[in-house]
Amino acid sequence: MLSVVVPVYNEEKNVEELVRRIKAALINIEYEIVFVDDSVDNTPQIIENMAMKDEKIKFRHRNNKTGLSSAVIEGFEIAKGDIIVVMDGDLQHPPEILNEMVKAIYKGADIVIPSRFIPGGDDGGLNLFRKLISAGARYMAKALLKKVRKFSDPTSGIFMFRREIINDKKLRAIGWKILMEILVIGEYKNPVEIPYKFCDRGFGKSKMSLKIQMDYIFHLFSLVNRSKEDKRFYYFCMIGLSGVLVDMSVFVLICNILPKITVKTTSVISASIAIISNYILNSLITWGDKIEYKLKIKKELFNLKFIKYAAVCFAGILIKFTVLLIIYNLLKFNKYSGNFIGIFCASFFNYYMSKYYVFEFNERKKIKYRRSL
Incomplete structure (x- = not known):
């Protein structure tokens, strides 16, 4: 089974559309959608209403707790699937790419990373300032961590992997880029990148802040310390x-x-x-x-x-x-x-x-x- 783990924070205008498009992309595939929600708006009520009508939707709301990585790791604990997808709830990751990701897994990949920076990809959903921040984060990771250098988009917020690659691994909820944690700590042999186009945010606002950037830097050095x-x-x-x-x-x-x-x-x-x-x-x-x-x-x-x-x-x-x-x-x-x-x-x-x-x-x-x- 495929588990789609979606950490959300104040995405009341996006979650219904997100679910609709995930369902359309995963026809004839057994799946579940796991929302881990830290919102303070109406997002929890909307997701709870959808979960009551559809048993494929699972929902956990966390009070007074925030952090994308911790939400994702909690989603892993809830998820039942042997194949797991992580994607944001803001619709900047197009759910339609899920079908191509599943095909890559069925062909033998053990982790699939949609990339904005290979032929066919595009990062047009970011303004110039955010592109500079994103580029700085990627190149810092590549400079410090050998295992992420081969990937064009190691800070991607959407990826799919076989659960077995993190079996018996202790993931730490530091920062906001859980993919790097998995790339450095996980055990995999056949990673695959596929192109995708990062979309403009339709509703809501970015959660980027100075604290998040500092958490990212701390996360990088934590990974260096844990990587022999x-x-x-x-x-x-x-x-x-x-x-x-x-x-x-x-x-x-x-x-x-x-x-x-x-x-x-x-x-x-x-x-x-x-x-x-x-x-x-x-x-x-x-x-x-x-x-x-x-x-x-x-x-x-x-x-x-x-x-x-x-x-x-x-x-x-x-x-x-x-x-x-x-x-x-x-x-x-x-x-x-x-x-x-x-x-x-x-x-x-x-x-x-x-x-x-x-x-x-x-x-x-x-x-x-x-x-x-």
Whole structure:
């Protein structure tokens, strides 16, 4: 069965039309409509009257409680369907798209996201200011959260998914974009985007406010904290920054205390000390949950993994060293600037090689082997 979960707040002029159009779109499909209502106008009475006449309509009114995400999660608890749709009650999401979404699910998708930003889609229902706010929200999410980057419209307010992708998952009612919560926390293999045209609001007014925007930002950082993959990346970046400080500090110290040592030798020494510092910190913090270094640091410092890490980082030193020579010897720039730019260039190389060749190499081999069986 298909459950259409609709959180509503003061949509008295829209809910009857919404129900009529949902029914027209879902002919020959077993469905229910679950309204979770926080309204202070006549919306609750209108929905209750419709529910009394139609057993497919379920209704829960919440007193003194607001929040789109919490309403949606409460709707999930009420819903009986193994396929769930979330859509707003303001008719800016055209109910006619439901039929195409169901077809995509029947073809094997486990989550279907109508998008305004793929060929055939349109976000004309927003004014310029709201478009800028929406774009900022999308790109912030994509910058911070790896799992949402592949989606063109991760902040969409309408989507359909198989309930199984959130089984045993604890969803948190933070902010107003529950789709991102599901994309980051859920387990799915076949997401699908289909185009749709975001419509103008006919009646009522937008619920957007500064508080809602702040809740969204808080939600993003909450998701980063709960996503091991994203948190690992940011740990690596912070440890990399500490390595830059170690490298630069040692470089400056040697240049001032032992000025007779050449810039080349000083650069190699400072980078080598930074490598050891980064390796220990990455072992303890970034990949500590995977490889249990916390009890084996001394041993691990001399095993194959450390040798591979050192090899990667010394290749990074060559990159840094080359950049330094170009900037300092050829371009005649300041040696400190040359060293810093060299570190920056080498950091990208070190991250990707450390991730794929050192810390997650054996895990990737195991996955590849299982797929070959």
